[in-house]
Amino acid sequence: MGNSKFGNLPKGFGRAIDLSSLVRPATPASTPGSQSGAASGGASVIVNVTENNLVSDFIDYSKKVPAFIFIWSDRAKGSREMLETLDRLAQRDQGAWRLGAISFDTQPELASALRVTAIPAAVVLINEQVLPIPQLPPEEASLRLMINRILEVAEQQGMTISRGSSGDTSGAPASDAPAPSEPEEEEAYAAIERGDFATAAGAYKRLLDRRPGDALALQALAQCELMIRTASIDPKKAIDDASRNPDDLDLAMKASDVEVAMGEVEAAFARLITFIKNHPGDDRKRAREHLLTLFSLVPQEDPILLKARRDLASALF
Numbered sequence: 210m211g212n213s214k215f216g217n218l219p220k221g222f223g224r225a226i227d228l229s230s231l232v233r234p235a236t237p238a239s240t241p242g243s244q245s246g247a248a249s250g251g252a253s254v255i256v257n258v259t260e261n262n263l264v265s266d267f268i269d270y271s272k273k274v275p276a277f278i279f280i281w282s283d284r285a286k287g288s289r290e291m292l293e294t295l296d297r298l299a300q301r302d303q304g305a306w307r308l309g310a311i312s313f314d315t316q317p318e319l320a321s322a323l324r325v326t327a328i329p330a331a332v333v334l335i336n337e338q339v340l341p342i343p344q345l346p347p348e349e350a351s352l353r354l355m356i357n358r359i360l361e362v363a364e365q366q367g368m369t370i371s372r373g374s375s376g377d378t379s380g381a382p383a384s385d386a387p388a389p390s391e392p393e394e395e396e397a398y399a400a401i402e403r404g405d406f407a408t409a410a411g412a413y414k415r416l417l418d419r420r421p422g423d424a425l426a427l428q429a430l431a432q433c434e435l436m437i438r439t440a441s442i443d444p445k446k447a448i449d450d451a452s453r454n455p456d457d458l459d460l461a462m463k464a465s466d467v468e469v470a471m472g473e474v475e476a477a478f479a480r481l482i483t484f485i486k487n488h489p490g491d492d493r494k495r496a497r498e499h500l501l502t503l504f505s506l507v508p509q510e511d512p513i514l515l516k517a518r519r520d521l522a523s524a525l526f
Contacts, residue, residue: 254299255292258309260319267309271334274370275306275363277356280320280330282313287347288329294349298356305360305370335363340471350398351429357404358436358470365444391416397429406436431505438463439470451480458484458492462499469503477503478517486524497521 256266258278267276279295281288292310299308313320313328323332333340340362346352360370393416400408413430417423444467451457451464461484468477481500485493500521507514 253296254308255296256309258311268334268337271337275359276334277306278309278332280311280313280328282328285328291329294352333359336366350401354401406433409433428505431502438466442467458496474507475513482520482524
């Protein structure tokens with residue numbers, strides 16, 4: 210981005226993310242920073258992002274560990290609470306990733322330089338490359354899952370990540386987080402804390418057996434299954450293989466999974482829609498079913514998703 214005031218920012222650093230419909234209801238909360246650390250039982254690890262340290266303490270630092278920048282505002286419902294949740298997670302991980310924060314209320318120019326158009330929002334940097342976040346979940350367990358995936362991506366790119374522990378090995382959400390109302394959710398949250406997505410998926414499936422159609426459980430299951438499918442995949446190889454073999458549905462689905470996990474949802478949708486357009490029969494049905502699963506991972510009002518739904522309808526009819 211050509212803004213000399215903030216240094217040389219990586220290409221694509223400021224992808225706009227509309228997350229307003231995903232924030233949880235506001236609850237009484239302490240001020241982010243030192244007080245949020247007190248609420249979580251430890252010293253806050255939030256680093257305030259400024260014009261002076263954006264490049265040195267975040268972009269350059271991302272060559273060591275992932276750098277997560279969260280943009281929040283007191284006027285954005287739930288964003289203060291989400292920052293406190295991220296602070297708790299960062300404390301538990303003891304330096305495995307850096308958490309930065311930008312208050313849109315006090316630094317609107319800096320937030321605008323990142324091309325943020327909706328609050329709260331976040332971007333992640335790994336080796337000075339942007340990992341866009343198409344969906345920022347409000348729940349602590351889902352944020353834990355997202356952070357685990359970010360660390361996995363960093364390791365796949367050659368980083369050595371030391372995953373610390375604050376001593377809380379229960380895997381349960383923090384005491385000030387909303388308690389799950391179902392035993393399957395308790396089991397799933399604990400499994401997600403451990404990075405055990407298979408156990409979490411099994412718990413959500415049992416919950417759906419009792420409560421078919423539960424929207425949150427369906428979305429959480431889809432997230433867990435995506436993590437399982439992409440856990441051992443080399444992203445570059447998967448995408449290259451699919452591009453070289455456009456008629457291979459298995460390769461197309463694998464590549465689209467990787468692209469969604471990396472935040473490249475538009476590319477993932479376009480890949481499967483192109484396949485559907487060019488391949489009739491059973492393969493078309495399988496591709497459509499997989500695409501609908503990926504649709505469930507994106508906010509329903511996202512313009513990329515709305516366009517993909519229209520493109521799918523055109524491809525089918």
